[in-house]
Amino acid sequence: MNSVVELRPWIEGYVRAWNSNDPDDISALFTDDAVYYTEPYSEPWRGREEIVANWLDRKDEPGEAAFEWHPVSVAEDVGVIQGVTTYPDKTYSNLWVIRFVPDGRCREFTEWWMRHDAR
Structure with missing residues:
Protein backbone atom coordinates (compact mmCIF):
# COMPACT_ATOMS: atom_id res chain seq x y z
CA MET A 1 0.00 0.00 0.00
CA ASN A 2 1.92 3.01 -1.11
CA SER A 3 -0.65 5.20 -2.82
CA VAL A 4 -4.10 6.62 -2.26
CA VAL A 5 -5.39 4.70 -5.28
CA GLU A 6 -4.86 1.40 -3.45
CA LEU A 7 -7.09 2.45 -0.53
CA ARG A 8 -10.10 2.87 -2.78
CA PRO A 9 -10.76 -0.84 -3.58
CA TRP A 10 -10.80 -1.80 0.11
CA ILE A 11 -13.10 1.07 1.06
CA GLU A 12 -15.39 0.30 -1.86
CA GLY A 13 -15.48 -3.29 -0.63
CA TYR A 14 -16.33 -2.10 2.88
CA VAL A 15 -19.19 0.05 1.59
CA ARG A 16 -20.40 -2.87 -0.56
CA ALA A 17 -20.40 -5.13 2.53
CA TRP A 18 -22.11 -2.39 4.55
CA ASN A 19 -24.91 -2.30 2.02
CA SER A 20 -25.17 -6.02 1.31
CA ASN A 21 -24.65 -7.50 4.79
CA ASP A 22 -23.36 -10.53 2.90
CA PRO A 23 -21.03 -12.54 5.16
CA ASP A 24 -18.75 -13.28 2.18
CA ASP A 25 -18.43 -9.56 1.37
CA ILE A 26 -17.56 -8.79 5.00
CA SER A 27 -15.20 -11.74 5.36
CA ALA A 28 -13.29 -10.84 2.19
CA LEU A 29 -12.12 -7.58 3.78
CA PHE A 30 -10.26 -9.12 6.72
CA THR A 31 -7.50 -11.61 7.49
CA ASP A 32 -8.36 -14.70 9.56
CA ASP A 33 -6.81 -13.14 12.66
CA ALA A 34 -7.89 -9.52 12.07
CA VAL A 35 -8.75 -7.22 14.96
CA TYR A 36 -11.60 -4.68 14.68
CA TYR A 37 -11.78 -1.83 17.22
CA THR A 38 -15.27 -0.33 17.27
CA GLU A 39 -14.87 2.28 20.00
CA PRO A 40 -12.33 3.46 22.58
CA TYR A 41 -11.91 1.37 25.73
CA SER A 42 -13.99 -1.56 24.42
CA GLU A 43 -12.67 -5.01 23.62
CA PRO A 44 -12.10 -5.40 19.89
CA TRP A 45 -13.70 -8.03 17.73
CA ARG A 46 -11.03 -10.68 17.16
CA GLY A 47 -10.83 -12.89 14.10
CA ARG A 48 -12.80 -12.92 10.89
CA GLU A 49 -15.67 -15.04 12.26
CA GLU A 50 -16.24 -12.74 15.25
CA ILE A 51 -16.01 -9.67 13.00
CA VAL A 52 -18.66 -11.05 10.63
CA ALA A 53 -20.97 -12.11 13.50
CA ASN A 54 -20.73 -8.78 15.33
CA TRP A 55 -21.08 -6.79 12.10
CA LEU A 56 -24.32 -8.64 11.31
CA ASP A 57 -25.59 -8.08 14.88
CA ARG A 58 -25.19 -4.31 14.36
CA LYS A 59 -25.95 -4.10 10.64
CA ASP A 60 -27.59 -1.20 8.87
CA GLU A 61 -30.27 -1.83 6.30
CA PRO A 62 -29.03 -1.76 2.70
CA GLY A 63 -28.92 1.77 1.33
CA GLU A 64 -29.77 3.30 4.72
CA ALA A 65 -26.51 5.26 4.96
CA ALA A 66 -24.45 7.31 2.55
CA PHE A 67 -20.68 7.42 3.08
CA GLU A 68 -18.20 9.97 1.77
CA TRP A 69 -14.50 9.88 2.57
CA HIS A 70 -11.08 11.22 1.80
CA PRO A 71 -7.59 10.05 2.75
CA VAL A 72 -5.73 11.73 5.60
CA SER A 73 -2.53 9.69 5.41
CA VAL A 74 -1.35 6.67 3.45
CA ALA A 75 1.83 4.72 4.16
CA VAL A 101 -1.34 -7.10 4.74
CA PRO A 102 0.36 -7.28 1.32
CA ASP A 103 -2.66 -8.87 -0.41
CA GLY A 104 -4.83 -5.84 0.44
CA ARG A 105 -6.89 -7.35 3.25
CA CYS A 106 -7.15 -5.63 6.60
CA ARG A 107 -5.35 -7.04 9.66
CA GLU A 108 -6.41 -4.25 12.05
CA PHE A 109 -9.26 -1.81 11.73
CA THR A 110 -10.01 1.04 14.11
CA GLU A 111 -13.02 3.29 13.73
CA TRP A 112 -13.90 6.38 15.69
CA TRP A 113 -17.21 8.06 15.09
CA MET A 114 -18.86 11.16 16.47
CA ARG A 115 -22.49 12.06 16.03
CA HIS A 116 -23.08 15.55 14.73
CA ASP A 117 -25.01 17.83 17.03
CA ALA A 118 -28.74 17.28 16.55
CA ARG A 119 -29.64 20.89 17.28
Whole structure:
Protein backbone atom coordinates (compact mmCIF):
# COMPACT_ATOMS: atom_id res chain seq x y z
CA MET A 1 0.00 0.00 0.00
CA ASN A 2 1.92 3.01 -1.11
CA SER A 3 -0.65 5.20 -2.82
CA VAL A 4 -4.10 6.62 -2.26
CA VAL A 5 -5.39 4.70 -5.28
CA GLU A 6 -4.86 1.40 -3.45
CA LEU A 7 -7.09 2.45 -0.53
CA ARG A 8 -10.10 2.87 -2.78
CA PRO A 9 -10.76 -0.84 -3.58
CA TRP A 10 -10.80 -1.80 0.11
CA ILE A 11 -13.10 1.07 1.06
CA GLU A 12 -15.39 0.30 -1.86
CA GLY A 13 -15.48 -3.29 -0.63
CA TYR A 14 -16.33 -2.10 2.88
CA VAL A 15 -19.19 0.05 1.59
CA ARG A 16 -20.40 -2.87 -0.56
CA ALA A 17 -20.40 -5.13 2.53
CA TRP A 18 -22.11 -2.39 4.55
CA ASN A 19 -24.91 -2.30 2.02
CA SER A 20 -25.17 -6.02 1.31
CA ASN A 21 -24.65 -7.50 4.79
CA ASP A 22 -23.36 -10.53 2.90
CA PRO A 23 -21.03 -12.54 5.16
CA ASP A 24 -18.75 -13.28 2.18
CA ASP A 25 -18.43 -9.56 1.37
CA ILE A 26 -17.56 -8.79 5.00
CA SER A 27 -15.20 -11.74 5.36
CA ALA A 28 -13.29 -10.84 2.19
CA LEU A 29 -12.12 -7.58 3.78
CA PHE A 30 -10.26 -9.12 6.72
CA THR A 31 -7.50 -11.61 7.49
CA ASP A 32 -8.36 -14.70 9.56
CA ASP A 33 -6.81 -13.14 12.66
CA ALA A 34 -7.89 -9.52 12.07
CA VAL A 35 -8.75 -7.22 14.96
CA TYR A 36 -11.60 -4.68 14.68
CA TYR A 37 -11.78 -1.83 17.22
CA THR A 38 -15.27 -0.33 17.27
CA GLU A 39 -14.87 2.28 20.00
CA PRO A 40 -12.33 3.46 22.58
CA TYR A 41 -11.91 1.37 25.73
CA SER A 42 -13.99 -1.56 24.42
CA GLU A 43 -12.67 -5.01 23.62
CA PRO A 44 -12.10 -5.40 19.89
CA TRP A 45 -13.70 -8.03 17.73
CA ARG A 46 -11.03 -10.68 17.16
CA GLY A 47 -10.83 -12.89 14.10
CA ARG A 48 -12.80 -12.92 10.89
CA GLU A 49 -15.67 -15.04 12.26
CA GLU A 50 -16.24 -12.74 15.25
CA ILE A 51 -16.01 -9.67 13.00
CA VAL A 52 -18.66 -11.05 10.63
CA ALA A 53 -20.97 -12.11 13.50
CA ASN A 54 -20.73 -8.78 15.33
CA TRP A 55 -21.08 -6.79 12.10
CA LEU A 56 -24.32 -8.64 11.31
CA ASP A 57 -25.59 -8.08 14.88
CA ARG A 58 -25.19 -4.31 14.36
CA LYS A 59 -25.95 -4.10 10.64
CA ASP A 60 -27.59 -1.20 8.87
CA GLU A 61 -30.27 -1.83 6.30
CA PRO A 62 -29.03 -1.76 2.70
CA GLY A 63 -28.92 1.77 1.33
CA GLU A 64 -29.77 3.30 4.72
CA ALA A 65 -26.51 5.26 4.96
CA ALA A 66 -24.45 7.31 2.55
CA PHE A 67 -20.68 7.42 3.08
CA GLU A 68 -18.20 9.97 1.77
CA TRP A 69 -14.50 9.88 2.57
CA HIS A 70 -11.08 11.22 1.80
CA PRO A 71 -7.59 10.05 2.75
CA VAL A 72 -5.73 11.73 5.60
CA SER A 73 -2.53 9.69 5.41
CA VAL A 74 -1.35 6.67 3.45
CA ALA A 75 1.83 4.72 4.16
CA GLU A 76 3.12 1.37 2.98
CA ASP A 77 0.76 -0.75 5.11
CA VAL A 78 -1.63 1.70 6.77
CA GLY A 79 -4.26 4.15 5.61
CA VAL A 80 -6.10 6.78 7.64
CA ILE A 81 -9.30 8.21 6.25
CA GLN A 82 -11.83 10.78 7.36
CA GLY A 83 -15.44 10.20 6.42
CA VAL A 84 -19.00 11.33 6.91
CA THR A 85 -21.85 8.85 7.29
CA THR A 86 -25.31 10.26 6.64
CA TYR A 87 -28.51 8.50 7.67
CA PRO A 88 -31.99 9.96 7.10
CA ASP A 89 -32.14 11.13 10.74
CA LYS A 90 -28.50 11.56 11.83
CA THR A 91 -24.97 12.21 10.63
CA TYR A 92 -21.61 11.00 11.93
CA SER A 93 -18.01 12.04 11.35
CA ASN A 94 -15.67 9.06 11.06
CA LEU A 95 -11.96 8.48 11.41
CA TRP A 96 -10.66 5.08 10.30
CA VAL A 97 -7.21 3.56 10.68
CA ILE A 98 -6.79 0.56 8.38
CA ARG A 99 -3.70 -1.68 8.65
CA PHE A 100 -3.16 -3.92 5.65
CA VAL A 101 -1.34 -7.10 4.74
CA PRO A 102 0.36 -7.28 1.32
CA ASP A 103 -2.66 -8.87 -0.41
CA GLY A 104 -4.83 -5.84 0.44
CA ARG A 105 -6.89 -7.35 3.25
CA CYS A 106 -7.15 -5.63 6.60
CA ARG A 107 -5.35 -7.04 9.66
CA GLU A 108 -6.41 -4.25 12.05
CA PHE A 109 -9.26 -1.81 11.73
CA THR A 110 -10.01 1.04 14.11
CA GLU A 111 -13.02 3.29 13.73
CA TRP A 112 -13.90 6.38 15.69
CA TRP A 113 -17.21 8.06 15.09
CA MET A 114 -18.86 11.16 16.47
CA ARG A 115 -22.49 12.06 16.03
CA HIS A 116 -23.08 15.55 14.73
CA ASP A 117 -25.01 17.83 17.03
CA ALA A 118 -28.74 17.28 16.55
CA ARG A 119 -29.64 20.89 17.28
